[in-house]
Amino acid sequence: MSEERIWTAALVVIGDEILSGRTQDRNVAQIALWLNLQGIRLAEVRVVADRTEAIVEAVNALRARNDYLFTTGGIGPTHDDITVDAIAEALGVPVIVHPHARAVLTEYYATRGGLTEARLRMARVPDGAALIENKLSGAPGIRHGNIFIMAGVPHIAAMMLDALSGTLEGGKPLASRTMGCWVAESEVADMLGAAERAFEGVQIGSYPFFRDGRTGANFVIRSTDQTLIDACFAQLAAQLAAAGHDVVDGGI
Amino acid sequence: MSEERIWTAALVVIGDEILSGRTQDRNVAQIALWLNLQGIRLAEVRVVADRTEAIVEAVNALRARNDYLFTTGGIGPTHDDITVDAIAEALGVPVIVHPHARAVLTEYYATRGGLTEARLRMARVPDGAALIENKLSGAPGIRHGNIFIMAGVPHIAAMMLDALSGTLEGGKPLASRTMGCWVAESEVADMLGAAERAFEGVQIGSYPFFRDGRTGANFVIRSTDQTLIDACFAQLAAQLAAAGHDVVDGGI
Known part of the structure; x- marks a missing residue:
């Protein structure tokens, strides 16, 4: 690969809490700085609401024209966590329960009240995905092709970035x-x-x-x-x- | 206007400094909170680089499907300030020197070394625009139809929001x-x-x-x-x- 090639990433921040002004985003700057260390340039960011169509549109527009696409937010256990379903829809694949994610969560919740149906939601991935380790709170991030699905809580996202460090092909850092x-x-x-x-x-x-x-x-x-x-x-x-x-x- | 109507705004944050991670954005949260007081909902945000095509694409996509479009950044006097030219291109109108902006800047710089050619750049607007007052640093913001072109420096943007408070039609605040x-x-x-x-x-x-x-x-x-x-x-x-x-x- 020529040193001249510029590798780019886009980020989709998913969350009503950012758009309402309630929460100050920290992930744009954090992911930008991390990407630069990998020799990848953050080329564009979109902040979208917790709405399936908004997520699908942003993911499909940005994954096509960047080497990598990151998302943050919406991968928890509650009703407003729709990122996995929306990305599966964007990719045209079904949502499955990932066996290893299920095992990780079973172990994590063994001493915390057990793996309920709500918690099992966090083992759901678009079919064909791999996991990104999350040492902090059990529920893993998700990689599907050039898409990286990360937690919205900044220090959990940071752990997931740590787990990915050095694994992505990039160019010369800016x-x-x-x-x-x-x-x-x-x-x-x-x-x-x-x-x-x-x-x-x-x-x-x-x-x-x-x-x-x-x-x-x-x-x-x-x-x-x-x-x-x-x-x-x-x-x-x-x-x-x-x-x-x-x-x-x-x-x- | 029915109380049920939801008024929406989009925001385009223009700036390599946000995408590089050098600068932590403050305008998304600030504008979101201000919009909510006006009864307008921030529906989507894009952060784009200081590149004409990126700005044109984002502005044209978002202004069509929201009641209002705000931009922040890129309206200063230096070579990397290309927002006005890009938005004029998006609107298909020429860039002109706004007479009142010129007068404001002439007065502001009278005791600060005079109105140079670089400073006169800050009086340039897309043809048909009105000004948004900036008590802090002279150079005004710009309104063109449903587009509001604001400074990137957060406390200057805040002053421009103050100047706009109560002037935009909205619905019930969330x-x-x-x-x-x-x-x-x-x-x-x-x-x-x-x-x-x-x-x-x-x-x-x-x-x-x-x-x-x-x-x-x-x-x-x-x-x-x-x-x-x-x-x-x-x-x-x-x-x-x-x-x-x-x-x-x-x-x-």
Whole structure:
């Protein structure tokens, strides 16, 4: 596989609690950072409601055009957990009880009141799926082809990501280096644009902030090539300094 | 307009910094909560990269099927701020310099080094747009039909939401009431499902957590009818108590 190939993933966050504003999502940032370590870029995210049609539409649109598709949420034991059924529908396969998931849950609940019918729901998978280990709460995540079905609770999702680390094919991780500067981005916009054009394969993001009554910005230089990043950083920092704006390596 | 009509909005979060995991998004929750106060439901969210085609696709898909479409991010003065151009392309209209935006920026920058060409970028709007006031940093938000183009910096977006408060037509706000319980959701899953079925027009969300080595869950009862919510709450709380699980009104 050429080093030039960019591997992409999409994420479907499933949950009324995110759309209602009740819960602050943590999985987008967590999965983005983890994917980058695997050499995979998070290309797009959709947040959808706990509705079968919404999940089916998002899953089918995104799995076709990305190397990997992750979902978070909706894999618990209650009536609002419909992710497995919706994804099975998207894939056109039946839902089955996975024998190993059943065994894992039987053992996990042996000392916790036993495997009830509600709990057995968490052993249901789209036919053809493999499991993703969940050391924390028993109920496993699910892999089906290029689809990874994860828990919505962020620290359970984190455990599932741990279990997947190093198992997915990816490319070169996107590296980045940040410089902070107490300047209005509008004052140096031309300089930033010119620096990006001067270094092919580099993107520069500009992120303004307002703190303690002062205006500043962080400039994030991204590329798969650290040498390019450092060269771009050095040139831009010198230009900013020459214009009277000292930069803080690592950002403010 | 019937009280039964549900008004919906979608949100497109535009920004490589969210997809890279560098920045934790705050606008989804902020806009969701604000929309609910306006009687509008956030129905779906997409996070897309700073790429014209990605923005155009998301904007055109979502504006057609929701009453309102919000975007955040990409309206600053730098080369990576392409939201206005992308939305103009999606709408099939040219980009113009809005005279009032130009006047606002001229005044704002009068004591801040003057209105440069880069800063003038922030006066550009899709032809036919109105402005959304931004008391904080001069550069206004933009309204074009049912599309609201907001800043990405959360407290600037918050100011723009303030400026819009009470101006959008909506329906009945979705109310909610939460009860917390130190119980595994799997233990009471049947009870929750039955309670939801018993009260038409009520949704019950179940959100498990693990804290201090103990298992618990919050159950969020949502409806546009507070009376229904309270009746459902009372019945479910009584059933949980009868099963030996005391509930905490307001959640844990």
